[in-house]
Amino acid sequence: MDKNIEVSIHDVHHLVQNKDQPIRLIDIREKEELVTGYIEGAVFAPNSIVKIRPEEFLPEKDTPSVLYCTSGRRSLATAKMLKGMGYINVVSMAGGFNAWIEAGYRFKTDGTMDQEQIKRYSRQILMHEIKEEGQQKLLKARVLIVGAGGLGCPTGLYLASAGVGTIGIVDFDRVGLSNIHRQVLHATADIGRPKTDSAKNAILRINPEVNIVTFEQRFTPDNALDIIKDFDVVIEGSDNFETKFLLNDAAFLSGKPYIFGGAVRFDGQASVFYPKGGGPCLRCMVPEIPPADTSPTSSEVGVLGVVPGLIGLVQAAEALKFILNIGDTLIGRFFVYNCLKADFKTFFVDRNPSCPLCGENPTIKGLSSF
Ligand SMILES: [Zn+2]
Structure with a gap:
């Protein structure tokens, strides 16, 4: 220069x-x-x-x-x-x-799509719930995915295909052979590469016009608010409660919807935690981080690859609906899936007035407790 x-x-x-x-x-x-x-x-x-x-x-x-x-x-x-x-x-x-x-800096568009875009997204634009106006919303949207693993991979894949304009991916890990049965953005040839790189390449192969912003680092109390600040929606695909609670708190403090997901063995769960939108947060249901030995991860007890695949797509669908402002989201509802029983259920969950984060007398006002 x-x-x-x-x-x-x-x-x-x-x-x-x-x-x-x-x-x-x-x-x-x-x-x-x-x-x-x-x-x-x-x-x-x-x-x-x-x-x-x-x-x-x-x-x-x-x-x-x-x-x-x-x-x-x-x-x-x-x-x-x-x-x-x-x-x-x-x-x-x-x-x-x-x-x-x-670099991921904000920019404006004048609201006109080019011919290629209109062709690429024509099956979405055809639907009266979306039309060109909705597609424009997707193209301008900025979604953060924390964890490019079993949940984050299908989520990222479909959000990119749908034309979400900017996708942020946070992951500090590298691709391993045991990841590939469920982490569909990574291929065998990617073993040893940073997951952020592998995910970015795979997404750009499918939709080169998506802007991918990668954060090859751990998601921590020190960087959480800074990473989140430029995104409209945050999606979580981690395998531990520490990160889930950190993301819940950071999203609440930033006033952004947090799309929760979890998958272990044959069971999956998803929800949208967004107190600003009238629903509860994760701490309304579980006030404190459960001890690690009470919540085994897939590396300990296994997982069938299709379960995070399905849950990741429920998360992607919730993000798209939120951005498009259509349908009924999982705000205030908890979705559970059991693969062996082929059983899907949703439960209503309320705000908890004594929630330590979003309740009437909150005791958590920052991320210092992590
Ligand atoms: Zn709460």
Whole structure:
């Protein structure tokens, strides 16, 4: 990066958020390129015109201005040209809009789908509950999946296929041979790779237009709120109560719906915990984290691969319904599945007024208890 004339996407993100030091952000892409979205607040000034009549967009030669294009190449060339003309504070955003999206920073779209998208999602758009308007909601949605395992893999696969625009994946683990019978995003050739990489590749093979943001790290009390903050919905696919409770608390404190799932042996459960939407949280049902020896994991007692597969898809369906605002979600209901009996049930669950997190006199006000 040429520091005299280029700035990083991270610097631009910081500048855009810092309202005290306004900068002029200029999107120099041509009109047909804007279907992929743009950075909020940007001024549109096609490169072909900026090069001929810069004074139209830069009335003063010393105003701090950042140019961006798709990859950063055209904006760099134009910034150099403008600098030569005396526009001393013009810089180019390195990496362009592609890098901005890749980093997971928020962007806007003008609500028009291209032909490819309309074809790809035509079977969804055909339904009056979804239509193009609903598909747009999915394309703009940001869903976080914590754990790219037996639950997170089918969830990620179907959310990506449905066109959820941004999917975040948190996992610190690497693919092992014993994972593959249920973790359908990972293949035998992926053994030893970080699960986030393997999951990202598999999803992009199916739908290359999804923006995948990976977090190859443990989900901890220190990073939980920071990871969650840019997502609309959080889906959990962990195999331990510590993470389930951490996600429950972090989602509640962030005001986001938490889509719960669990699968061991032949049994699965799912629910949507969202006190803001009128339902209970996980702690309304189980106030404290149960001791580890009371809740065996699949690595201890086994699991039939189809069980997390089915539960993961129930979670994906709940996320899609929540984003589309259609149907009756599992907010306030607990879904249980027994594979051997081919039995599906849902139970109503209420808010618990004495819940330590979302009750009337909460004792948990942060993540410090973990
Ligand atoms: Zn609660």
